[in-house]
Structure formats: C-alpha cells, structure tokens
Amino acid sequence: MTNKIDPCTLVLFGASGNLARVKLYPGLFRLDSLGRLPADLKIVGVGRQVVDLEAWRADIKSMLDAKFKKGYDQAVFERFIARNFYHANPPTDPDAFSKLKATLSDESVFPQNLAYFLSVRPVDFAPVVESLANVGLTQEDKYWRRVVIEKPFGTDLPSAKELQAAITKHLKESQIYRIDHYLGKSALQNILLQRFTNTVLEPIWNNQYIDHVQITNTEMLGVGDRTQFYDSTGALRDMLQSHILQTLALTAMEQPKDLSPEGVRDAKIKLLEEIRPIPVSELEKHAFRAQYAAGEINGEKVPGYLEELGNNDSVVETYAALKLFIDNPRWKGVPFYIRTAKRLHEADTRISIRFKKAPLQINDQDQNWLIIGIQPRECIKLEVQSKIPGLDVQTRTIQLDAANRWDSDDSVDAYEALLLNLMQGDNSNYLHISEAEAQWRLVDPVVKAWAEDKKPVHQYPAGSRDPEASKVIFEAEDQFWRYSIELGGDK
Numbered sequence: 349m350t351n352k353i354d355p356c357t358l359v360l361f362g363a364s365g366n367l368a369r370v371k372l373y374p375g376l377f378r379l380d381s382l383g384r385l386p387a388d389l390k391i392v393g394v395g396r397q398v399v400d401l402e403a404w405r406a407d408i409k410s411m412l413d414a415k416f417k418k419g420y421d422q423a424v425f426e427r428f429i430a431r432n433f434y435h436a437n438p439p440t441d442p443d444a445f446s447k448l449k450a451t452l453s454d455e456s457v458f459p460q461n462l463a464y465f466l467s468v469r470p471v472d473f474a475p476v477v478e479s480l481a482n483v484g485l486t487q488e489d490k491y492w493r494r495v496v497i498e499k500p501f502g503t504d505l506p507s508a509k510e511l512q513a514a515i516t517k518h519l520k521e522s523q524i525y526r527i528d529h530y531l532g533k534s535a536l537q538n539i540l541l542q543r544f545t546n547t548v549l550e551p552i553w554n555n556q557y558i559d560h561v562q563i564t565n566t567e568m569l570g571v572g573d574r575t576q577f578y579d580s581t582g583a584l585r586d587m588l589q590s591h592i593l594q595t596l597a598l599t600a601m602e603q604p605k606d607l608s609p610e611g612v613r614d615a616k617i618k619l620l621e622e623i624r625p626i627p628v629s630e631l632e633k634h635a636f637r638a639q640y641a642a643g644e645i646n647g648e649k650v651p652g653y654l655e656e657l658g659n660n661d662s663v664v665e666t667y668a669a670l671k672l673f674i675d676n677p678r679w680k681g682v683p684f685y686i687r688t689a690k691r692l693h694e695a696d697t698r699i700s701i702r703f704k705k706a707p708l709q710i711n712d713q714d715q716n717w718l719i720i721g722i723q724p725r726e727c728i729k730l731e732v733q734s735k736i737p738g739l740d741v742q743t744r745t746i747q748l749d750a751a752n753r754w755d756s757d758d759s760v761d762a763y764e765a766l767l768l769n770l771m772q773g774d775n776s777n778y779l780h781i782s783e784a785e786a787q788w789r790l791v792d793p794v795v796k797a798w799a800e801d802k803k804p805v806h807q808y809p810a811g812s813r814d815p816e817a818s819k820v821i822f823e824a825e826d827q828f829w830r831y832s833i834e835l836g837g838d839k
C-alpha cells in the first residue's frame with residue numbers, strides 16, 4: 349500500500365546533530381533515490397550556528413559521503429542537494445523564529461504543508477514547539493503542520509505529562525508524531541501481519557496453548573562513551589520502557605479493527621493498559637537487575653560498567669528483566685518475560701514463545717517453541733518433535749526455519765520508513781500519548797524502587813549468559829532463558 353504525499357517542507361531542527369547526520373539526511377537521500385519523495389519536497393535544516401547555504405550543502409555532502417562509502421548516483425545527488433536549505437536560529441536572537449516564518453512564507457520555494465522534526469535535546473522539545481506556536485507556525489488552516497518529537501518522551505510519567513501539557517497548548521494529538529524508531533522496523537511491522545494474515549497462528553495464540561513468552565534484546569556492546577547518559581537512564585528506561593514494551597504490545601494485542609493508524613494504535617493502547625502493575629512489595633519475584641563486570645567479548649578483555657563509569661556507587665542496571673501478566677481472557681496466567689542487557693554473550697532481538705506440554709509425552713522431550721527473530725536475523729522458526737527414524741519410538745526436535753528477509757529485499761532503515769510515514773500523515777508507527785503514558789506508568793515504580801535501593805547490584809561477567817540469579821523471576825521450575833536460533837546446548 350502506498351499513500352499519497354502532499355507537497356511539503358520538512359524543517360529539521362538539530363540538523364547538524366548526530367542523529368541528523370547519521371540517520372535523517374542519509375535516510376532522506378535514500379528515499380529520494382528510491383523515487384519516494386514528492387518532486388517539490390524541500391528540506392530546511394535548522395541549527396544554532398550561522399552557516400551559509402554553500403557550506404551547508406557541502407556539509408550534507410560530507411554526511412552522505414560518510415554513509416555511502418561505495419558512492420551514490422550523481423543525478424540523484426544534484427536533485428537532493430537542490431532541495432536543501434539552512435536557517436540559523438541563534439539562541440541570542442529573539443526574532444529567530446519570526447525570521448524562520450518569513451523564510452518559509454516564500455511560497456515560490458517552500459510548499460506550505462510543514463513537518464517539523466525536533467532532533468534536539470529533550471529539554472528543547474517544549475520550548476521549540478512554543479516558539480513555533482508564538483509566530484503562528486503550528487496553526488493548521490489551509491495546510492497541515494506536523495511535529496516529530498524524538499525519544500524519550502519524558503523520563504517518567506510526571507515529566508511525560510508535563511511535556512504533553514506543554515505541547516498540547518499548541519498542537520492537537522493528530523499533529524504530534526512521537527518516535528519509537530523500533531516501530532519503523534519492517535521486522536516489527538511484520539509481527540502484526542504474520543499474526544493476522546495467517547490462519548494457523550491465531551487459534552493457538554492464547555493461554556490454552558502458550559506456556560510463556562520471552563521478549564529479549566541483548567547486546568554484546570557496552571555503554572561505550574555514553575556513560576553519563578546511561579547512568580542517568582539505565583537499561584529499564586532506555587530499552588524496556590520503550591522498544592520492548594512496543595514489541596510486546598504487537599505480540600499480544602487483539603486483532604485491530606483495521607490497519608488504519610487509529611485501528612492499530614487503539615489495539616496497542618488497550619493491551620498496554622491491560623498489563624498488570626508490577627507489585628513493588630514483591631519486586632524481587634517480578635524484576636531483576638544486574639551490571640556487567642569485567643570479562644571477555646570476542647576474545648578481548650573488556651572493563652566492567654562501574655570501572656567505565658568511574659563510580660563504584662552506581663546502582664544503575666545494564667541488565668533488566670521483568671515478569672509481566674496481562675489481565676485479559678486471552679493471556680490470563682501466561683507470564684511474559686521481557687529483558688534487555690548489554691555485554692551479554694550474543695547480540696540478538698527476538699520473541700520466543702514456548703507452548704505447553706503436548707498431550708502425548710514419549711520421552712523427556714522439548715516443548716514446542718516458536719521464535720520470531722527481529723535482529724540481526726529476521727526469521728520465523730518453529731521447533732517440533734519428530735520421530736527419529738529407526739526401530740525405537742523416540743523423538744527429537746527439528747526446526748522449520750524460514751527467513752523473513754531475503755537477500756533480494758530492500759533494506760530500509762527504520763528512520764526512512766518513519767520519515768515517509770510522517771510525510772504521508774500516517775502516524776500508526778508513532779506513539780500515541782496513551783501508549784507513552786501506559787509504558788511509564790508500568791515501569792516508574794520499578795525505576796523508583798531500584799534507585800532507592802543502594803545495595804550493591806548483582807554483577808555478571810561481560811560476555812556471559814544471563815546471571816543465574818535472574819531465574820528468580822520464573823514462575824515455573826522448568827522455565828529457562830531461551831537463547832538464539834541454534835538448537836542444542838541452548839538451554
């Protein structure tokens with residue numbers, strides 16, 4: 349399905365920042381190469397430095413050169429570069445936004461539908477919206493106005509509500525596009541399609557057949573040079589509160605009434621609001637945190653988190669696991685284990701579903717697993733029991749394993765998909781405020797309890813599997829952390 353795009357101007361705040369350089373400009377260029385940008389689209393980069401147009405276009409070229417090392421089509425480059433403009437917004441200039449308005453009002457150059465992408469620090473989201481509104485640049489009459497708010501939308505429920513209150517003084521919900529870039533991934537969008545365009549999955553997608561679900565994101569990387577950012581955030585807020593809960597929502601939600609933005613978001617909101625609050629009085633049975641200690645990754649010695657941070661007192665987690673229950677008839681009694689970790693033995697994002705014991709038990713056989721790989725491998729794999737050929741009656745586990753991505757498929761970056769959706773006016777892959785709030789409501793009590801508990805945090809050696817102690821959150825003794833795709837030795 350392709351949606352029509354109105355002529356529009358994309359105004360990119362934070363145009364010389366890291367995200368813009370690495371994702372947004374290269375993403376827009378790729379969309380142009382694919383012929384997906386409207387012919388008259390213009391892009392206005394906004395930054396606080398004064399830069400002339402020639403220097404700005406040269407800077408964009410350097411972003412593309414850094415990204416596309418094998419080169420790119422010169423004709424597309426000429427077309428793309430001609431779309432680009434720059435506007436300086438020095439913080440000392442009280443008229444900066446009036447000048448932006450004056451620039452944009454030149455209809456002979458700039459289409460009047462305006463999409464603002466706020467790729468600025470989170471503290472600047474509300475002030476930029478306010479400044480745009482003060483000069484009338486958020487008002488929709490003949491033309492639309494859309495605003496993308498980068499992640500994170502608040503750092504807890506009160507700050508998310510505060511940000512929401514500040515921006516909704518000037519914007520309607522339909523104008524606000526809150527980013528969770530996981531939703532731009534084809535592999536995430538595929539969860540919904542695989543569940544509901546096949547007859548075989550839906551009938552078994554419930555507590556009658558499913559023992560439990562694991563949603564996992566593990567990395568081999570450490571925090572790198574982001575120690576200060578990481579220590580003020582932690583694994584729970586950085587990954588679980590956002591990407592992993594969205595993955596859970598797509599995995600567990602009811603079938604949307606249709607694939608419209610409202611249909612999809614309504615079904616996700618309903619699901620997120622049905623997740624049972626985590627009981628802080630028994631937190632140790634529902635949540636586990638740890639930090640990586642020194643260890644080895646790919647044969648190389650790496651330091652521990654506290655060492656990298658230079659502060660032994662930090663209780664901020666680099667490993668977070670939660671057990672969740674969903675209070676609806678489909679999922680009654682089914683635990684959902686969600687976890688994320690840095691410096692584990694493998695980098696993998698996947699959904700692992702274990703089915704209940706089969707009625708016929710031949711030997712000490714495995715239960716069926718269905719695994720949906722998100723990254724690095726986009727795949728779907730079903731493990732089934734099958735007779736070992738021979739004279740005896742014995743079974744073994746075999747795999748039906750299929751790639752969701754073929755070599756011939758386009759590899760579209762999440763930001764490319766989201767930028768296109770923005771121009772199309774399709775916000776189904778952006779967060780509704782109710783989703784952001786439900787996610788904070790769920791994790792806030794855990795974040796608070798963990799921050800207040802200053803006991804040293806459990807340590808796991810970098811490059812290891814999950815800490816043994818994390819198993820405390822399992823409901824049943826026969827449950828275990830499921831690893832990636834290979835069979836054997838993976839319990």
Ligand SMILES: NC(=O)c1ccc[n+]([C@@H]2O[C@H](COP(=O)([O-])OP(=O)(O)OC[C@H]3O[C@@H](n4cnc5c(N)ncnc54)[C@H](OP(=O)(O)O)[C@@H]3O)[C@@H](O)[C@H]2O)c1
Pocket residue numbers: 361362363364365366367368394395396397437466467468469470472476498499500
């Ligand atoms: N980088 C990522 O991969 C990533 C991932 C997830 C989320 N995000 C989010 O994306 C946003 C941008 O991240 P980033 O890594 O690109 O940050 P960054 O490198 O610090 O870039 C932010 C840019 O904003 C500009 N800026 C600040 N105030 C401005 C204003 N009032 N008007 C116009 N420009 C302004 C600054 O440039 P000048 O000094 O030139 O104005 C700076 O280059 C943040 O909200 C972050 O949380 C980023």
